[in-house]
Amino acid sequence: MTQQGKTVAIVGGGYGGAALAKALDEHADVVLIEPKDAFVNAAASLRALTQPEQWAERLFYPYDAFIKRGKHLREYASGVDERGVTLASGERVEADYIVLASGSGYPYPAKTRTDSTDEALAHFKETHAELAGADRVLIAGAGPVGLELAGEIKAVWPEKRITIVDPSDELMPGYEPELRAELHSQLDKLGIEVRLGVTLDDEPAVEPGRTGTVAVTANGEPIEADIWFRAFGMSTNSGYLRDGIAPLNRRGQLPVTPTLNVEGHAHVYAIGDVTNVNEEKRAAAAGRHADVVAANIIAQINGEQPASVYEPSPVRVAIVPLGPELGVGQMPSENGPVQLPLESVIEWKGRDLMVGYFDQAFRLVPAQ
Numbered sequence: 509m510t511q512q513g514k515t516v517a518i519v520g521g522g523y524g525g526a527a528l529a530k531a532l533d534e535h536a537d538v539v540l541i542e543p544k545d546a547f548v549n550a551a552a553s554l555r556a557l558t559q560p561e562q563w564a565e566r567l568f569y570p571y572d573a574f575i576k577r578g579k580h581l582r583e584y585a586s587g588v589d590e591r592g593v594t595l596a597s598g599e600r601v602e603a604d605y606i607v608l609a610s611g612s613g614y615p616y617p618a619k620t621r622t623d624s625t626d627e628a629l630a631h632f633k634e635t636h637a638e639l640a641g642a643d644r645v646l647i648a649g650a651g652p653v654g655l656e657l658a659g660e661i662k663a664v665w666p667e668k669r670i671t672i673v674d675p676s677d678e679l680m681p682g683y684e685p686e687l688r689a690e691l692h693s694q695l696d697k698l699g700i701e702v703r704l705g706v707t708l709d710d711e712p713a714v715e716p717g718r719t720g721t722v723a724v725t726a727n728g729e730p731i732e733a734d735i736w737f738r739a740f741g742m743s744t745n746s747g748y749l750r751d752g753i754a755p756l757n758r759r760g761q762l763p764v765t766p767t768l769n770v771e772g773h774a775h776v777y778a779i780g781d782v783t784n785v786n787e788e789k790r791a792a793a794a795g796r797h798a799d800v801v802a803a804n805i806i807a808q809i810n811g812e813q814p815a816s817v818y819e820p821s822p823v824r825v826a827i828v829p830l831g832p833e834l835g836v837g838q839m840p841s842e843n844g845p846v847q848l849p850l851e852s853v854i855e856w857k858g859r860d861l862m863v864g865y866f867d868q869a870f871r872l873v874p875a876q
């Protein structure tokens with residue numbers, strides 16, 4: 509537990525970076541480079557939109573609640589090399605170890621469109637008011653985010669008419685047929701219309717999340733709605749790494765070794781969505797990456813070989829709640845993928861969207 513006077517610069521304080529900063533806080537001088545004023549539990553953002561009074565404030569965890577010794581610099585990284593990080597302000601952070609955890613972006617409301625908690629809260633309230641006044645909702649994208657959004661809306665406003673469109677021919681491609689069958693059955697019960705194999709011919713003229721006349725065609729068929737949301741378009745936050753420490757793949761992801769070192773760099777690591785690890789991009793995976801890298805950096809600080817390696821799940825993993833009382837999930841087992849019973853979907857995610865877990869992990873409430 510001794511502090512060895514080594515500096516660890518962590519770029520990005522999302523699921524991976526925040527967990528790592530906390531894990532290393534007693535072992536090194538942590539410098540967290542993160543423009544946001546708080547960690548954001550994005551998994552709860554869709555409920556923050558539909559029920560802002562009860563949920564929106566619970567998404568945000570100020571960093572000083574769980575990083576006690578380390579420093580948080582509210583800055584963007586603009587470049588990285590073996591010896592440190594250059595900030596957008598032009599300042600340098602020299603470091604013994606560097607961890608790249610800048611994650612990914614996703615269109616609002618799934619991820620916030622500001623670095624300020626107060627502004628993000630105002631956005632959720634504003635969009636909630638727009639949504640409350642709309643009878644017909646169009647969601648473009650039937651991945652987990654589009655499906656979860658539809659479920660959260662129905663949980664609050666069962667009477668709203670929701671249409672989800674997606675170019676794919678099936679829901680959750682690559683998952684087991686049982687998961688798809690259960691999803692379709694629940695969506696039918698909720699009265700959510702899903703149009704698959706369908707692409708919007710043009711983007712609606714109205715801004716997403718604003719009420720107005722949404723009149724579009726999809727494969728030539730007209731669709732009308734009073735509001736629409738974009739539920740596709742994840743992008744890797746790695747612009748600052750172009751021409752940098754290692755060649756990015758076509759998705760903008762960094763190549764990492766099993767110890768989660770950036771290829772060719774013994775003191776530079778990467779975790780979470782910014783890596784090229786071959787798995788579904790998940791907060792849970794980013795947290796496990798953080799455990800591996802914490803162990804490896806502590807070993808290196810103590811003069812040992814970094815021996816912790818990350819093994820991605822061979823099975824596609826997801827928990828997709830449709831509001832607090834419905835949803836589906838798939839997990840790995842010794843015999844391959846298994847479907848989660850509804851009670852587990854609710855208990856593990858649907859009921860509180862991991863808020864209880866992060867309340868404990870990031871010490872906003874005393875441990876029970």
Ligand SMILES: Cc1cc2nc3c(=O)[nH]c(=O)nc-3n(C[C@H](O)[C@H](O)[C@H](O)COP(=O)(O)OP(=O)(O)OC[C@H]3O[C@@H](n4cnc5c(N)ncnc54)[C@H](O)[C@@H]3O)c2cc1C
Pocket residue numbers: 519520521522523524525541542543544550551552553554583584585586609610611612613614618619653745748779780781782789790791792793794827857
């Ligand atoms: C609506 C929604 C629900 C989800 N639900 C789940 C779920 O239930 N379970 C699950 O496992 N996964 C879930 N995910 C996926 C999960 O959110 C991502 O996999 C996760 O955010 C990845 O974590 P990360 O630490 O790699 O990066 P992120 O959480 O994306 O964090 C990256 C951080 O880096 C910062 N940053 C970006 N660029 C820079 C820069 N240049 N300099 C400094 N900082 C920078 C950002 O501000 C951000 O805070 C969900 C995603 C969405 C959108």
